[in-house]
Amino acid sequence: MATVLIGLGSNLGNRKQNISLALKEIGLIRGTAIRKVSGFYATSPLGGPKGQPDFLNAAAVLSYSGTPAGLLKALKVIEKKLGRKKTVRWGPRIIDIDILLSENKIVHSRQLTVPHKLMHKRLFVLKPLAEIAPDAMHPVLKTSVKDMLKNIMPEIFKNVRDVKKFVHKARAAGKSVALVPTMGALHEGHLSLIRQAKKENDIAIVSVFVNPLQFGPKEDFKKYPRDTQRDVELCANAGADAVFAPVPKEIYANDFQTIVSQKRLPEHLCGLSRPGHFTGVMTVCCKLFNIVEPDTAYFGRKDFQQTVVIKKMVEDLNMNLKIKVLPTVREKDGLAMSSRNAYLSVQERRDALCLYAALTKAKQMLKSGERSSAKIIAEMKKIITKTPSAEIDYITVVAPETLENTDVIRGRTVAAMAVRIGKIRLIDNCILKS
């Protein structure tokens, strides 16, 4: 009898029921006995098509008298019986059952790899597993489940001194360092930045700080979503090495008074309805850049003006890092991912699609030969205006370096917009390249 560890996941239908049913079926496999079952653990899907629901994961310890290959065959039968269909890689599934570990057996076949080759990199595998088999050893890595869990969790720093110490150690070892500045409430947009940061650098650090300086007095600073625990877990799955999550007074001491501002770029687009916003953004980024001293910092193109402002700040003040801007990540239906989407009601969520519809229209018109910004903007406005809950803040076509309006689209321009859906202000943009 071998002790086998398995992982179960579901993100379609009644997820708890799917996992429970699967376990019941597993218990009926000949030569099998279920010894322990973990609690359920919810997690955001990792990669795959956008907009799929969260996963529910669990793990179990089995006794099994046969071979891993034999067990795999039986598990595939169960998956099929529960209704799993072949879809795209990483796609949504009713049930997913993986053999993780089978004592010190090592299997490498076309169908099966034991230990599971990603088990040590996945928080949603290790977290439930550590509940029921913390001391199980990975025969290749020679690491226990609880140590694998420890290794995958990013280091969490609450103060400047500690994160600096961490960075200096990494630097002394010749490692490259990336920073992904965030305000938490992480979504797939952030995770794509973290994954890319980790891919291109030895060390990826995510800062999580809801920066009071960039919120106006009537804005949503207080109700901005905060869930550091969830953010840290998402960072773990995305490969982050460290999370810098300072308390506000660590960033802004009582006598704090030095700010970084810009003369022209903030006088366009969002800067007009959010006075002081970009001063707040620049000031906190300047601080974060000095604290972490990254080789590269990663930003999403969704906050287009922010990326232009930050790149200009780095250039103007001779800061010693590169800024990388990655594409906007969208929900399946086109809505740009944003932490503020969580505020939308069901109806508003539907209405919010008008932003993407307007951008799509702009692209279509450009493709059909239209070069007049005014005509494109007029059509975009029509789409927004016919959405009852939508109120336009601005819709414009601008030059991507100066953010000044362009009458005629020539070369690379950007269609950018801010629209209120109910009380929620959403922004989106796309590149229009003639």
Place this chain on the structure above:
Amino acid sequence: MATVLIGLGSNLGNRKQNISLALKEIGLIRGTAIRKVSGFYATSPLGGPKGQPDFLNAAAVLSYSGTPAGLLKALKVIEKKLGRKKTVRWGPRIIDIDILLSENKIVHSRQLTVPHKLMHKRLFVLKPLAEIAPDAMHPVLKTSVKDMLKNIMPEIFKNVRDVKKFVHKARAAGKSVALVPTMGALHEGHLSLIRQAKKENDIAIVSVFVNPLQFGPKEDFKKYPRDTQRDVELCANAGADAVFAPVPKEIYANDFQTIVSQKRLPEHLCGLSRPGHFTGVMTVCCKLFNIVEPDTAYFGRKDFQQTVVIKKMVEDLNMNLKIKVLPTVREKDGLAMSSRNAYLSVQERRDALCLYAALTKAKQMLKSGERSSAKIIAEMKKIITKTPSAEIDYITVVAPETLENTDVIRGRTVAAMAVRIGKIRLIDNCILKS
């Protein structure tokens, strides 16, 4: 017959005549023939009592049939004959004659060291010498005069990329780097910073940049003294390794627009009559700190508010360097050294002493037990007011961190003042510690 190189210097009386007379006398020494004489070379005195006049230096090549000790004896007689008196070390002198090099002879006696132990470190020695004996070899350093001159001259960088490359090379070699930011027109105040910077660091870089951003529209940006050649020579003598002297467009490109400002500190003292001045100072220092990435930057306490503002900027924006503030260097009569002193007429130069007199009065009152800022300020004002060409901008006693006025002197406070002498605005300050 040995070929002997000698150096001559004078900074008292008719300097040219003193040197010419000395040379005539040297030609009369038995067994001596003067082969070549360099041109005259003027230089600021290095160290020694403040306020002494510039030196005039020259060098000569002699043929001499005796020993270096014999020659030294003859030279001392000539110095005495010309009227040289024993004064303090580095003090002013009618004539100074040194044996620099005597082919490959090496002498170490109590009276004489040949080659002269500082010859390779002194621009005012090497510059005239290189005119007449560029290929003479230093027998210990195995370096020619022209190479010694090359070595002592700081590297001069005109653009950001080159100075960065220089710094990165130094860093890669594990060297510490100091920055002394200046606007050129160097005086003993700057030189004391450079010497200290070099003493405490492997590499000392001096930036010379008249920063347009810190001048008001009616201030003296255009007429501010500029003499890079002189500045570079002074930097050489003070031990600087590099001078960063960018052209304005290298620092402020056409579309430059990012600035660093502060909310409260500039609302005191000089900030009140020079709006935007400290924003300009902070912005350029932020840029220079990012360009040079020094371990330490050095500032003089004469610009007291500037040092407080810069230290606060570094703290607030988490910049990765130390700021060192060194004491104000004064002329012999107490006037704080300043590039703007050069604008003063003879009468104004005399009147300008009222600043130091007022500060001295403040210190005396404190020593006598006075703790009221108002009473001290009143006495200081009296001294300034009775000087006809003087007009007070401000005289105040402030807390050294916040720059807020203090009514009662308790602990460390600073008496600070700005006074116009004619058209020239001078500042000065002193620490009042109860």
